[in-house]
Amino acid sequence: MSRINVMQPWLGQAEIDAVAEVISSGWVAQGPRVAQFEREFAQSQQVAHAVAVSSCTTALQLALVVAGVSAGDDVVVPSFSFIATANAPVYVGARPVFADVDPLTGNLSAETLLAALTPATTAVIAVDQGGVPVDLDAIRAVTDPLGIVVIEDAACGVGSVYRGRPVGAGADLTAWSFHPRKILTTGEGGMLTSPHQELADRARRLREHAMSVSAADRHANTLAPAEEYTEVGYNFRMTDLQAAVGIVQLERLPVVVERRREIAAVYSAAIASIPGLRAVADPEWGTSNFQSFWVEVGYPYPLDRDELLTALANADISARRGIMASHRQPAYRDRSTGEASLAVTDQLTDSTLILPIYHELTGDDQDRVIRVLRFGAGLS
Template sequence: MSTVQESRIHVMTPWLGADEVAAVTAVIESGWVAQGPKVAEFERAFARAMHTREAVAVSNCTTALHLALIVAGVGSGDDVVVPSFSFIATANAPTYVGARPVFADVDALTGNVTAETVEAALTPATRAVIIVDQGGVPVDLDAVRAVCDPRGIVVIEDAACGAGSTYKGRPVGAGAELTAWSFHPRKILTTGEGGMLTTNHSGWAARARTLREHAMSVSAAERHSSLVSPPEEYAEIGFNFRMTDLQAAVGIVQLSKLPEVVGRRRVNAARYRQEIAGIRGLRLVDDPAWGTSNFQSLWVEVGEDYPLDREQLLLALAEAGISARRGIMAAHRHAPYRDAGTDATLPVTARLTDRTLILPLFHTMTTAEQDRVIAVLREPTG
């Protein structure tokens, strides 16, 4: 094994350990590993932590977005405003319900849509807007709702990256009508795969719970707990979007660690900011005025006055055994959505997609590891 491989710095490492192992073991020993009591427990704990009344555990964030659109009444013939500057799932979700994604540009400093970019993208057929806390940076929800609420447009928050970020002193997503969350391994709170839908609308939550389980009138847990299971009925076409108790057990432990993980990440992000501040041509994403970021993806913009372009800097980091990543994708550049937007109509999206990269950041990152990254950023040509 080479020295580079032995000393590789990963872009992200999840915090999983003995507590998660013990939690999963207990579920296995219980004999009930599918969606059941642990999922319900995780839902209650997550709702409390995110300051919302209802939480519905699902298989991933994409299915949470899918259900959010359905319960909000979005369907064929409707338009849904979304950022192109996001993982493609944000644009895919409207297509699943027969709606048309309409792309809004983003703010250059935060990478998020704004009230102005959303308003510019609205059409007479707009039924919903999906806003994203990109990389964990909180979106200005109230400003967007001020544009959408008077028009009867539902605002759905894609907080896939947002667990542990805050907006005006509360968890992100707390003020949205519907919020979707991701627990993918690249996220700060992970269950391997998995997601959550949160809302203060009890009726929407109840329907989402039914739809995630094939729209059965009697849940699997209810059938299991009864000696004579009542006959189930299916009032509509549902989905298999369930989370397992194995995943939920991990999620409960992860949720208890969230404040510590975010605190450590913010300390490391602050040190990056201090050390990078004097490097001409590099701009590190920062907290907006209205909230704090968990810095799930700590991205840096590589300007024209930096010695290397983004691709060259990625290569320089890789040669030093440092795993960085290209910044957020632009969905409008990919085959399914090339007719929905262009670089000319989404100039900030195009610029950030071409010029940003994600730096390594994780809870156990040492000062020595950070120093290696910073050294390459300062002297990229050796």
């Protein structure tokens, strides 16, 4: 049997040709391909401005900075998320305050947010976990009257839909990831989007050391204009090599999402007949891109989560434990991170796993995965 990976990017000759063209041009750093990728990404996500950066983590950090979050502030974040969500507030001197999540979607909800708010809360990071769209309107109904900014962490969300629009379109600031485990990849890389010109303009300067004149503008002139550094900035730039891959990947996005939803539908139908397993599903307010397909393992399934992971591994199938509980990681175990109950986070972290899902997963390979799930339940 050949190994079935939990995830693999869909890359081909078109990406190779795009990178070769950039190398031949002689302009490999941030330049015209980055600008093109920003324009096309903004258009696809139905948002006015897009700022390409080096990762989703740096996009989250920039979002907090341009939103005015600073030392002494509290930022509510779900613990049920990759640790970068919690790290970003620390980078700007703020305190991440952990909130619990909805048991069905794995996302922050209005109720769990209310339980975590503090008098010092100035921002909330709401995550589209695994591609499941967060109910942004419900969260903003809590935050907007309080003057609290909402930053959407759409690291997993490209191609997901919230109330008829792409996720992130309704947020003041949204951060995106193009890591290889995401369905649109540039190798490493990220994007910050916003409907607000002033926020995007400042983020664009800050990602490039806060220079008053961009590197692209300086290199376009034989006699480069003098630049000023208007504040302390960062080196969070994306390269044209990465952007060239992203432009091709963006063209593939509708086909990729359609295929992943087909795979998810097959999994969901099979799991519905296996007592004790629950598959992640679309919420009533939108549709998921199924960046991850996670399953909750519970009674009366005969195996626990870790035993099922072992059974899959014995069949040469690479699955993964579900989303981490950031509050249980050593980096946050001894920090002050709020007092809200995180019971659902603990339960989901201990009982969920992620099944293989990627564009080129074959029907035979998916059948192998499902057979292990059924065999673990004592079904033929």
